[in-house]
Amino acid sequence: MTTSFFPPQRTLMGPGPSDVSPRVLGALSRPTIGHLDPLFVQLMDEIKGLLQYAFQTNNELTLPISAPGSAGMEACFVNLVSPGDTVIVCQNGVFGGRMKENVERCGARAVMVEDAWGEPVSLDKVAAAFADHPEANTLAFVHAETSTGVRSDAEALCALARDNNALSIVDTVTSLAGIELKVDDWGADAVYSGTQKCLSCIPGISPVTFSQRAVERIQSREQKVQSWFLDMQLVMGYWGGSAKRAYHHTAPVNDLYALHESLVMLQEEGLENAFVRHQRNHHALVAGLEAMGLSMAVAAEHRLPQLNAVNIPDGVDDANVRSALLNDFNLEIGAGLGGLAGKTWRIGLMGFASSEHNVLGCLTALEAVLTREGASINASAALPAAQAHFSGQ
Amino acid sequence: MTTSFFPPQRTLMGPGPSDVSPRVLGALSRPTIGHLDPLFVQLMDEIKGLLQYAFQTNNELTLPISAPGSAGMEACFVNLVSPGDTVIVCQNGVFGGRMKENVERCGARAVMVEDAWGEPVSLDKVAAAFADHPEANTLAFVHAETSTGVRSDAEALCALARDNNALSIVDTVTSLAGIELKVDDWGADAVYSGTQKCLSCIPGISPVTFSQRAVERIQSREQKVQSWFLDMQLVMGYWGGSAKRAYHHTAPVNDLYALHESLVMLQEEGLENAFVRHQRNHHALVAGLEAMGLSMAVAAEHRLPQLNAVNIPDGVDDANVRSALLNDFNLEIGAGLGGLAGKTWRIGLMGFASSEHNVLGCLTALEAVLTREGASINASAALPAAQAHFSGQ
Incomplete structure (x- = not known):
């Protein structure tokens, strides 16, 4: 017979998951309620507001994807990228390579801008890539590369995207709540993160936020999003602003208790x-x-x-x-x-x-x-x- | 300022999530450890064995997807179905319709076999659909329809698939651990479930199991799976049998503590x-x-x-x-x-x-x-x- 599992008390100082506060673990284990319970819908609204604060955005479409950061990445790509698109992908570590995989699995073309591991993304190279590929409609990059510990200039990269009529997809898995991140001021369009890094929440959830420009592109898609689970037009029906929430999938109720508590703690600290x-x-x-x-x-x-x-x-x-x-x-x-x-x-x-x-x-x-x-x-x-x-x- | 959330103690007698045992909530809130920690890898092995018991299978590829049942459904479809395939989809409630969406988003054709809501899937209609569509290589159906409370004859449906050289995709979200389910005896090929029904675990995880025939189809795919996150060839590298676990995504560590405990309780009861x-x-x-x-x-x-x-x-x-x-x-x-x-x-x-x-x-x-x-x-x-x-x- 298999018996219960009792993990040791580690100190987590790797690239994530990071240590989870006892307050967050306490919230996690509160009694489960239904995902359509009116009290849960209130909690969802609070989480949205708290995520808007963490991301520094007023984006209406700000919510936690019910899966880890890799699924948040995929949510951004499958919703914004269509077959035949050209996407400029910056790679200076592991996660740029994963972005390339996502672009190609969407039936689009990835133009790679490569920098050495341990170096930030080169603005000059990105500008040159846009000059060489005027058809590119999206720029994807990692703000804080978890594989190397390098920060790239997200503000300047988002501006480069805008100057070239492209939308930006920004990986903030490791940056959110750890270093400055201003989604609205910088004009970032599709931004995903993770819960298990600087939010110090349990792993398994991916906060995302989409600008109005991103929403417009999603709404004007000619083809359905290839993922039903990550289709933002469907997810919006459950997380959207209306009082009537359309069932899409069963939300990870307890994980969202934990996310809420970690965001309350972030707000308390500032x-x-x-x-x-x-x-x-x-x-x-x-x-x-x-x-x-x-x-x-x-x-x-x-x-x-x-x-x-x-x-x-x-x-x-x-x-x-x-x-x-x-x-x-x-x-x-x-x-x-x-x-x-x-x-x-x-x-x-x-x-x-x-x-x-x-x-x-x-x-x-x-x-x-x-x-x-x-x-x-x-x-x-x-x-x-x-x-x-x-x-x- | 937003304050901490304290849910009431509900009794959950809807279609799920169901009440979660205090033992499972207790396991959920144990200290987080790393997803590559040797002790966590042991836990993964135990979960695999316990899931094999719950599914009544020896399938090597048996694991929990790091997302809710809808993602488990999508994992089965995107890995088994390729563009141009014909899939017979049985619909006698909400979830057959979701399967159709999945088939079509894979670029395949869904041949629908419809029965009234509240009735089981008709074996005769499925046999007729195979006769009309000898090119069909997959049969998809729901064992226990959560939208109507109806059980269909999964054993006979899996046999029909085999007799027609098709693989079966079986939704057992609501059946697992509640009614008889014998994956190996019935010859089911790709089977997904949820944690928030008869396992009485928190929502957010989807146990899946794939037969050897399903694995062979996955390994012989000509096109990459359209989802990076749900690509079983990649997920296998982390959940596979080898001692060396390749990082794919950060596992939802605490949710897996909870799943493990709920499966230990199932094993104890039998x-x-x-x-x-x-x-x-x-x-x-x-x-x-x-x-x-x-x-x-x-x-x-x-x-x-x-x-x-x-x-x-x-x-x-x-x-x-x-x-x-x-x-x-x-x-x-x-x-x-x-x-x-x-x-x-x-x-x-x-x-x-x-x-x-x-x-x-x-x-x-x-x-x-x-x-x-x-x-x-x-x-x-x-x-x-x-x-x-x-x-x-």
Whole structure:
């Protein structure tokens, strides 16, 4: 007989999921009510308003997709892209490649703009791609590349799209609630995110928002959206503004309790305060890592405070170190992905996990494990460097 | 400022979600761990084994899709159906219509076999459709129609598909764990379900299983699956048997804790015992409803024990009754769907909600509300009829 599962209490400092607050876990386990219950419909309205705040948008079509971020990505592509379209896709990490897959599975053509992993998207290359492909009607890019820890200039990229009469599809899975994101001010058109990063909610839900321009394109489609589940014209009937909600699919009721609570916590803290907290903890972590003798993989001006890519020192066994952190310290950090596997670690400081306690705990554990592994580091230098940073604030 | 949400404790006796056991809610809120954590990979293996038991299958490709039942349906269609295919789709309620949408969005042709809502799928009509369409390579049908409360003969339908060299796609959203379902014995090929019905888990996850014949069709596809998120060749890399799990998307970790616990509870009770419990409570409810003077909408031999469609008495206001049950008794029952809106109620007795306590509570509340609404019913007859049924067991 299989028995109940009791997970250990980990500290999640990888690329997500991040630590979930006890408040959010408490909300998650409240009694399930029906997805058409009038009280649930009120909750849906509150979630919409809270997501509009998080995204900094007044977009009417702002809602959580009932599936993980990959499905949110797919929702943006299948609704906005039609067969025969040309889409400029920026790739500077894993997720640009996934966008290309989405474009091609929509029967459209992906024009790739490639930058090195660890570098931001080049505005000049995107401008050149538009010049070469005046038929392109969509630009897709990742704001915060989870695979490398790099921030691209989303504001400038959205402006480039507008200047070329294209709509923008923006991956904000790792940026939402961690760094500045202004959907309306920047004129982003279709934006998706995830719950398990800087919102510090459980994984499984993907907040999305669509501009009026995006809605118009969806409404003027000649072909049906290839996905019934992700067809925004149908989803709108359930999440739309009218009092009468048309059943589309059964909403993930408890997951939405959790999302609501995580957004209430974000509102209580305030977006700006959350950004400052992410920055402070990031700088302290970097100070500690550099004092230890490690080096960051991304240039300072492009670093994401919520996801810190660190070069693995020569001669150190990547998997050994991560296993030791997990088994001896209950601490999860992330491996490198794709071309960076074995070369970098990704240390997340996302949402609830972005705390002084976690910065100091991670430095302590990493120092202990690297020392044990025989790495040449500056023992005992990391903690004072990080603490000095905190006390200096 | 938006504040935390505290739902009331409802009794969920609609078409789903059904009541979730406190054990499952407790599992749901355990600390989140990473989706690549070795302990999580063990949990995934256990879930796979438990789902194989629930589905009565040895299919290697048995796993929970990270999204609701509608996405499970779509996963079966987009992986098995290619552009130009002909699919025979049986429709005797809402969900056959959704299958047609799925077929057409795959670029295939749907040959519809229609039966009246409230009737099972006609085997003769399906046989005739195969005779008329020898090119059909797939048969799709709903085992337990959630919109009407009707059971169709899944075993015979799967055999018809096999006899005609077609694969079967079977909707078991409402049947899994409520009535007999033998995937291997019946030779069903692609089967999807939901968590929020007779498993009494939270909504949001869709268990699926694919036969070897289905896997071979997926592997021999000429075109990529149009959905990246639901592409089984990619999902297999994460859920497959090898020790090395390739990251596809971030699994809904906490939801899978809940699914695991609900499946552990099912294993503890035993499938056969669960079926007997659903039958006993169904017969008691029907005895009570009929003693009250109400009539069932479906002939006895086709009724689902877990979903009881009741004719709304003449002159009774559907919405008033359901609102009164919800507001005064915290009891949710279901409205009619589609052509049955305003004509029937759907009373669910699913999973954890299928209990003597709920049968008696529902009859008591319904009698009180119908009396208040001035309906002509036999007052005080329902409870003794149901109780006699229980004590006679």
